[in-house]
Amino acid sequence: MKLAEEFKKSFFVALWFMLLTFPIMVVQVNTIENVVIWRWHNIILSGLGSFLLSFCWQLFLRRKGHSTPAAQASASRLQHLMAEPRLYRPALIILALFALIFPFVFSHYQVNIMTTALIYVMLGLGLNIEVGLAGLLDLGYVAFYAVGAYSYALLNYHFGLGFWTALPVGALLAAFSGILVGFPVLRLRGDYLAIVTLAFAEIIRLVLENWNAFSFGPSGISNIPRPGFFGMALTPEQSAIYMYFLLIVLCLLTIFVIRRLQYSRIGRAWVALREDELACQAMGIDKTKAKLTAFALGATWAGMAGVLFAAKTTFINPASFTFLESAMILAIVVLGGMGSIPGVIIAALALILLPEYLRVFSDYRMILFGAALIMMMIFRPQGILADMRKKYEFHKMKDSRIN
Amino acid sequence: MNYFWDLFLGGITRGSIYALIALGYTMVYGILELINFAHGEIYMIGAFTALIVASVLTMHGLTGVAVLILATIVAVFYAAAYGFSVEKIAYKPLRQAPRLSPLISAIGMSIFLQNYVLLAQTSDFLPFPNLLQDVLLPEAISGWIAPSEFIIIFTAAVLMIGLTLILKFTKMGKAMRAVAQDREMAMLLGINVNRIISRTFIIGSALAAIGGVLIASHVGRINFYIGFGAGIKAFTAAVLGGIGSIPGAMLGGLVLGLTESFATGYISSDYENVFAFALLILILIFKPEGILGRSSQQKV
Amino acid sequence: MDNVLEVKNLTMNFGGIKALDRVSLEIKKNQIVALIGPNGAGKTTLFNCLTGIYTPNAGDIMVQPPQGKARRINGMKINHITELGLARTFQNIRLFGGMTVLENVMIGRHCRTRAGIAGAIFRPNSTRTEENDIVDQSYSILEYIGLTMYVNDLARNLPYGAQRRLEIARALACDPQILLLDEPAAGMNPQETGELEQLIVRLWRERHLSVLLIEHDMKLVMNLAQNIFVLDYGEEIARGTPQEITQNPAVIKAYLGVETNAEIN
Numbered sequence: 030m031k032l033a034e035e036f037k038k039s040f041f042v043a044l045w046f047m048l049l050t051f052p053i054m055v056v057q058v059n060t061i062e063n064v065v066i067w068r069w070h071n072i073i074l075s076g077l078g079s080f081l082l083s084f085c086w087q088l089f090l091r092r093k094g095h096s097t098p099a100a101q102a103s104a105s106r107l108q109h110l111m112a113e114p115r116l117y118r119p120a121l122i123i124l125a126l127f128a129l130i131f132p133f134v135f136s137h138y139q140v141n142i143m144t145t146a147l148i149y150v151m152l153g154l155g156l157n158i159e160v161g162l163a164g165l166l167d168l169g170y171v172a173f174y175a176v177g178a179y180s181y182a183l184l185n186y187h188f189g190l191g192f193w194t195a196l197p198v199g200a201l202l203a204a205f206s207g208i209l210v211g212f213p214v215l216r217l218r219g220d221y222l223a224i225v226t227l228a229f230a231e232i233i234r235l236v237l238e239n240w241n242a243f244s245f246g247p248s249g250i251s252n253i254p255r256p257g258f259f260g261m262a263l264t265p266e267q268s269a270i271y272m273y274f275l276l277i278v279l280c281l282l283t284i285f286v287i288r289r290l291q292y293s294r295i296g297r298a299w300v301a302l303r304e305d306e307l308a309c310q311a312m313g314i315d316k317t318k319a320k321l322t323a324f325a326l327g328a329t330w331a332g333m334a335g336v337l338f339a340a341k342t343t344f345i346n347p348a349s350f351t352f353l354e355s356a357m358i359l360a361i362v363v364l365g366g367m368g369s370i371p372g373v374i375i376a377a378l379a380l381i382l383l384p385e386y387l388r389v390f391s392d393y394r395m396i397l398f399g400a401a402l403i404m405m406m407i408f409r410p411q412g413i414l415a416d417m418r419k420k421y422e423f424h425k426m427k428d429s430r431i432n
Numbered sequence: 433m434n435y436f437w438d439l440f441l442g443g444i445t446r447g448s449i450y451a452l453i454a455l456g457y458t459m460v461y462g463i464l465e466l467i468n469f470a471h472g473e474i475y476m477i478g479a480f481t482a483l484i485v486a487s488v489l490t491m492h493g494l495t496g497v498a499v500l501i502l503a504t505i506v507a508v509f510y511a512a513a514y515g516f517s518v519e520k521i522a523y524k525p526l527r528q529a530p531r532l533s534p535l536i537s538a539i540g541m542s543i544f545l546q547n548y549v550l551l552a553q554t555s556d557f558l559p560f561p562n563l564l565q566d567v568l569l570p571e572a573i574s575g576w577i578a579p580s581e582f583i584i585i586f587t588a589a590v591l592m593i594g595l596t597l598i599l600k601f602t603k604m605g606k607a608m609r610a611v612a613q614d615r616e617m618a619m620l621l622g623i624n625v626n627r628i629i630s631r632t633f634i635i636g637s638a639l640a641a642i643g644g645v646l647i648a649s650h651v652g653r654i655n656f657y658i659g660f661g662a663g664i665k666a667f668t669a670a671v672l673g674g675i676g677s678i679p680g681a682m683l684g685g686l687v688l689g690l691t692e693s694f695a696t697g698y699i700s701s702d703y704e705n706v707f708a709f710a711l712l713i714l715i716l717i718f719k720p721e722g723i724l725g726r727s728s729q730q731k732v
Numbered sequence: 733m734d735n736v737l738e739v740k741n742l743t744m745n746f747g748g749i750k751a752l753d754r755v756s757l758e759i760k761k762n763q764i765v766a767l768i769g770p771n772g773a774g775k776t777t778l779f780n781c782l783t784g785i786y787t788p789n790a791g792d793i794m795v796q797p798p799q800g801k802a803r804r805i806n807g808m809k810i811n812h813i814t815e816l817g818l819a820r821t822f823q824n825i826r827l828f829g830g831m832t833v834l835e836n837v838m839i840g841r842h843c844r845t846r847a848g849i850a851g852a853i854f855r856p857n858s859t860r861t862e863e864n865d866i867v868d869q870s871y872s873i874l875e876y877i878g879l880t881m882y883v884n885d886l887a888r889n890l891p892y893g894a895q896r897r898l899e900i901a902r903a904l905a906c907d908p909q910i911l912l913l914d915e916p917a918a919g920m921n922p923q924e925t926g927e928l929e930q931l932i933v934r935l936w937r938e939r940h941l942s943v944l945l946i947e948h949d950m951k952l953v954m955n956l957a958q959n960i961f962v963l964d965y966g967e968e969i970a971r972g973t974p975q976e977i978t979q980n981p982a983v984i985k986a987y988l989g990v991e992t993n994a995e996i997n
Contacts (some may be wrong), residue, residue, distance in 0.1 A: 049513055052506075053480060054552045058487040060559050065488050071552070090525070111632075166532050168539070213717045220467050220535050224667065225716050228709040235709075239702040286853050293852030294863070297831075301839045304828035311783060311822075311907050313814035313843025322849060352660070356543055363536055396547035402540025406533045407525045418832045420765055420884045421867060 039083040046079035047072050089408050128277055132270040140269045144341055146381035148334050153361035153377040154283050154370065155330025160359065161367035161416070162296060163323035164303025166223040169210070169230025170358050173203040173328035175237065175350040177335020182250040182345055183243075192256035196336050203332020204325040211324035215317055230355060237347040249346025253339050272341050283330060284370060290326070291368070292419050299323055300368070303354070353395065360398045363405055366412020371394035375413065437576070439697040440690070445581045445650070447689020448588035452643035453666030454673070454681035455595065456515075456636025461675040462612040463632050465531075469538035470518050472639060472663020473545035476656065478511035478641025479648040480549060490561040500563040500649060507641045514545075515637025516630055519718050524626070542663075549656040557655045560648040580650040587646060591639060592682050599678060606630060612676065661705065665692075668712040674725020683723060735796065736761050736942050737782075737818075737910055742791035744777055744966075751777045753966045754791065759910060759959075764936055764943045766957035768950075768977075770986060774966040775946045776823060782944075783820050784810040798909060815843045819908035821899040823915045823946070829888030833898055835877060836887050837870035840905025848849055872907060877901040877931065893924040910942045911935065917949045925952055932956055954978070962986065971984070 054071040058064075062372065132140045159167045177199040184190040210229050214222045214299065237244040244250075255268045256275065263271060290296045298319045301309040310316050339345050357380065365376030379397070384391040405412065453475050460468045482503040491500045499568040522541045526534040567579040599605035611628045619625050647662075648654045665688060673684025688708060695707040715722065737759040742950050744752040752774045759765045771918050780786045782793060787807040795816050796802045804905040805813050819840070845866060849857035874880050877897050882890055888899060895918055903911055913932075917925045929952055935941045947953050951962065954974045962977060964986040970977060977983055 045517070049510070049517060050552075052484050052510060053477070053549055056484050056488065057553060058484055058491070058558070060487060063491055066492060107812055164532070166535065210638055213713070217716060217720065220465075221671075221716050221720065223532075223535060224467065224664075224671075225713050227663070229710050232706050232709045232713075235703065235706050276751075289855060290849070290852050294842060294847045294866070295849060295852050297835060297839055298842055300835075301828050301842075304830050305826050306824065307785065308826040308828065309811075309839070310810040310966070311785075311814060311820055312839050312902060313811045313819075314839070315809070315811050353543070356539060359536070359539070393547075396544055396551060399540045399542070399544030399547060401520050403537045403544065406529070406537040406540070407522075408472070410529065410533055418830075418835060418884075419888065420832070421834055421871075423871060423880075423883065 035084060035087050038087065039080050040213040042083035042264055043076045043080035047076045050075040062312060085142045093408060096333065129162075132273050137266050137269055140273050141341075142382065142385050144269065144273045145274055146378050147273070147280055148281050148338055148341070149358070149361060149381050150374050150377040151276070151283055151334045151337075152281075153325050153365065153373040154287055155334065156358050157327075157362050157365075157368065157370070157373050158287065158290070158299070158330075159323050159327035160362050161369070162291065162303065163299035163320065164219070165323055166219055166318060167226045167324075168223045168355055168359065169226035169228070169233075169354070170327070170331055171350045171352070171355040172210070172226075172230035172233045173207060173331035174338070174354070175230075175233060175336040175347075176203045176206050176328075177332035178339040178349070179237065179244065179335070180251050181333070186250060192254065192336070192340050194380045196333060199336035200329045200332040203335065204329040207324040207326075207328025208321055210328075211321045211350045215320055227352065227355070230350075231352065234347050234350050237350070244347070247346060247348070249344060249348075251344040253343045253345065255343060256340050273339075277335065279333065280374075284374075287370060291370075295319075295322060324382070357398060360402055364401060364412060366414045366416055368416030369412060369414045372412050372414030372416070435697070439693045441577060441581055442697075443690035443693030444686060445584050445689070446693060447669075447686035448585050449643045449647045449662075449685075450666050450669040450688050451682045451685025452588055452591065452646075453640045453662060454669040454685050455592070455678065456633075456640045456668050456674070458675055458678060458681040459632050459636050461606075461670070463608070463615070463629055464523065464534070466523065466534050467538065467667065468523075468633075468636075469535065469663070470522070470541040471515075471636065472659035472661075472666065473516070473542050473549075474511050474637045474659075475640040475644040475662055475666075476654070476659030477514050477545065477549065477644075478507040479555065479560075479644030479654045479658065480656075481501035481510040482641075482645040483558055483648060483654060486561050486563060487558075490563075495561070495563060495565075497563060497567060499561075500645070504642060504645045506612040507645050508638045511637040511641030511644070512634040515633040515640075518545075519630060519633040524629075542659075546656055546659065553656065555656065557653045559653050560651075562652065563649060567716070580646075584646045584650060587642065591642065595635070595639070598677060604628075604631060610672060624638050651716070665705075665708050668708050668715075671712060671720075671722055672715050674722030677722070677724045680722055680724035687723075734760055735794075737796070737944070738792070738802075739778075739782070740792045740794070742778070742788050743779060744774075744781055744786060744795065745787045746841035751966050752781065752788070755963065755966070755968050757961050757971075759942050759944055761909075762913040762936065762940045762942055763958050764932065764945065764952045764956050766945045766947060766960045766962065766991075768953060768960060769949065769963035769969075772965075775963055776914060777966075778963070779912055780947065781822060782813075782912065783818060784808050784813040797908075802908070811843060814906050814908075817907070817909035818912060819906040819910075820912040821896075821903055821914055821916060824917065825891055825895050827887040827895060827898060829886065831887060832884050833866070833882045833887055833890065834870055834874065834884065836898055836902050837873050837905045838866050838875075840902045841866045841869060844907055873901050873904050877904070879985075892919055896920065896924075897928070897931070904935075904939075909939065912942060912944045914946050915948065916945070917947055917952055925949060928952070929955060937950040 051072060054075055055068050057066040057068060059066060131143065156167065156170045159165045180199040180202045181192070181195040184195055190198070210226060214225050217225060238247050255263070256271065258271055298309070298314045301312065301314060302316065302319050306316065361376045361380055362373055364380070366372030367376070384394045390397065453471065455469060456471050460466060476673045485503040486499055489502070518541055522537045523534050525536055564579050564583070568574070569577065569579055569582055573582070599608060607623045607628050608616070610621070610623060610626055615625055666685070668683045669684035669688045671684070672687055673680025673682065688711065691711060692704060692707055696704045735758045739755060739757040741754040741756060742752050743750065743754055752848070755778060766916050767778065769775055777786065781788045784805065794802045795805050795818065797816050803817065804817060828839065845862050847859045847862050870884070874883060877900060879894060879898060879901060882894060886894065890898060900913070900916065917928055920928065932943060933956070936943060945956065957974060960972060960974060960977045961968060962983050969982045969986055970980045972980065
């Protein structure tokens with residue numbers, strides 16, 4: 030009975046979408062040759078697609094409505110599996126081995142792609158501090174990434190600064206700009222903060238694009254040196270492998286630091302800030318300090334990622350730092366699960382590697398990101414791997430804690 | 433003097449368009465406290481639909497103002513339908529969700545719609561047919577103002593007066609204001625809140641579409657990306673005037689249009705968008721309630 | 733000053749409306765004081781002024797910390813006031829829903845601990861000990877309040893009564909000398925209210941806390957309070973012991989026609 034009803038509903042939804050998508054999907058005007066192209070097959074696609082989608086949509090929505098706390102608990106079976114040492118330890122070892130031999134087994138091209146993906150892992154984990162832990166929706170994260178990249182490029186161009194000096198300098202400058210952005214937005218509510226950070230990032234990009242004397246404008250900066258390896262000259266292949274391992278190490282460092290932060294006094298203050306700003310202050314947390322540290326630390330990682338990006342591509346221009354880039358990093362955090370480190374890593378790898386290896390994805394990449402953001406918010410706001418709060422174990426007796 | 437007048441007129445023209453789009457932001461924010469990030473995309477889709485209708489008709493030899501009016505009607509219908517659907521898909525399931533969820537969903541919707549048009553149409557700029565060639569203004573003003581500018585300012589003014597009257601005097605307008613004031617109370621009084629929200633989206637989208645068509649025929653070309661910039665600027669206008677306030681959105685639009693016009697005219701045109709964004713940041717930081725908005729005390 | 737909290741001529745305006753009009757109030761050390769009055773009388777507004785959420789337009793709020801001189805706290809930041817020893821609960825429960833019960837209490841320890849970013853990352857011995865202390869102290873507070881069975885549950889999944897008690901536990905973790913409770917019994921059944929009453933008595937007797945209580949449950953107020961202040965339309969209309977308040981004609985008049993009138997006698 031219910032099925033028939035849903036069928037009917039999906040049918041009407043499909044009709045509605047066929048009407049809705051008609052002008053954009055069917056009609057195409059070619060103004061150069063003055064002809065109209067009618068792509069009638071698209072309307073059938075749109076109808077079938079929306080019928081199926083609507084059907085699944087209702088199914089998921091019904092499931093979500095029915096799910097009890099017990100069902101939700103079983104839904105996190107994956108997490109329980111992951112928390113089982115007998116399972117995750119061997120898995121981690123295999124993963125580590127794979128990471129170790131990867132650059133020697135796969136081609137130069139693939140190592141490069143993996144390096145890019147690892148840069149996004151860093152970016153995702155960094156933004157995760159701001160959005161996932163502290164609940165500060167930063168839509169201009171790419172600005173800090175740009176600060177890092179341009180600090181390396183410009184410091185190298187003007188003063189010949191090397192990669193290893195530029196890495197901490199870029200991170201520091203980004204942290205500093207994080208505080209600069211953070212200060213004025215302290216008083217703002219969540220959604221206003223999002224817009225202001227977006228505006229800040231756009232201003233930075235526009236300045237980079239137009240202030241030729243400073244940033245060389247849209248043509249960007251080229252010939253940025255790759256990182257040196259104890260003064261040895263490396264071939265591009267060797268250098269790519271070097272970059273890859275460098276990123277593996279830095280990602281591990283990032284994971285270590287963020288894990289420690291997450292379960293510290295500061296990390297708890299961030300989560301409290303995310304959960305309820307006013308109650309958090311009433312419990313004696315300095316909101317200003319908590320927000321600024323979140324901004325600064327989040328930006329630090331973007332800065333480092335920026336330096337690495339500049340060193341990897343050896344060329345940067347403002348086009349790499351658009352709003353879409355921010356949106357993509359945000360998508361990584363949202364999809365992965367706000368606050369969840371493994372979730373963010375998986376999402377970053379998936380979002381960067383899938384379009385590379387499945388060509389079908391690459392054209393539809395952004396549209397799928399958009400759709401994914403909506404769907405995740407509606408059906409699985411906690412992300413693919415939800416953040417699990419730390420459990421403390423106590424014996425029946427007081428003061429004999431195990432953990 | 434002439435240069436000044438041109439900049440002034442350009443500013444008012446731009447500002448009228450910003451105001452039309454800003455009305456959608458402000459009405460939705462008033463009711464849902466949500467920045468409808470996809471609103472700029474609705475404006476873009478309105479402009480695109482009008483361009484498709486107008487181009488098809490001109491290729492069949494039809495031209496003139498009548499074509500523009502017809503294209504506008506179709507565009508308004510489609511933008512309203514998109515606005516309605518966007519709300520049902522991306523926002524309605526998230527009424528009870530934490531505040532940031534619908535905002536993220538809105539960002540997703542914006543990216544989705546942009547790329548939908550990019551994939552289904554083209555990434556290139558498309559020319560909008562010039563349908564206002566044979567419009568002649570009375571001699572008294574024709575030396576002062578171009579026909580398309582006149583039409584934009586005139587239409588925007590009429591629409592804004594109309595909207596104000598609707599909100600003030602019709603039953604639906606009263607219900608809208610009631611929902612904006614206190615959604616739960618309005619529900620208890622028997623107002624169908626979901627229907628009011630839908631209508632808000634429909635009206636806002638229709639206004640944005642008209643703005644889209646007007647600017648497309650004025651500037652003469654559009655692409656899939658015009659919604660992003662226009663959206664942020666219109667949002668700036670809404671915040672400038674005081675978000676949630678209808679006259680505020682109109683005033684904010686005009687102020688922003690004039691600021692931009694004079695800043696680009698007298699300072700530098702390279703930084704056109706920087707002025708708008710900087711204005712947005714300054715307002716949000718120093719006077720977040722805007723020019724006409726009332727400051728709200730946090731409820732505890 | 734043997735008062736731990738002194739409010740003098742406090743005035744708070746919202747636009748043209750006077751939410752508080754020259755309100756004065758004192759709390760002595762280890763005293764339970766109740767603040768009553770009809771809905772909209774300005775009780776929560778007073779709480780919000782005391783805890784720094786609102787900055788009052790006029791008047792003084794003086795706090796006597798355990799050590800040192802009395803401090804005027806008007807306009808002070810919310811977290812500084814908490815550090816001076818005022819901790820509160822909220823009328824509409826405001827727990828950190830996505831955190832566990834233990835973590836909620838651990839947040840309360842924030843302003844009494846010091847570890848910073850470097851401490852978190854390098855985790856030296858000092859941070860380790862501090863962190864262990866936070867966990868131990870939070871756990872013993874949960875034991876004290878009787879919430880240990882929920883220790884690792886998310887706060888949002890707790891039953892209503894337990895959420896109310898967790899709010900008190902969280903406030904206790906701030907080491908307050910004055911506890912401000914905003915309608916702690918709201919929505920509780922008689923048994924839960926009874927337990928709450930016992931808890932407040934224990935806090936007063938065993939932890940020597942001063943308590944400022946907003947409550948509509950007159951039985952609870954009359955059983956607990958040593959001193960009562962009555963607000964109506966932002967003004968103080970009466971003050972005194974429970975006996976004096978029940979016989980005060982102004983109070984009876986303010987409550988007349990309101991159903992709580994029955995409860996007051």
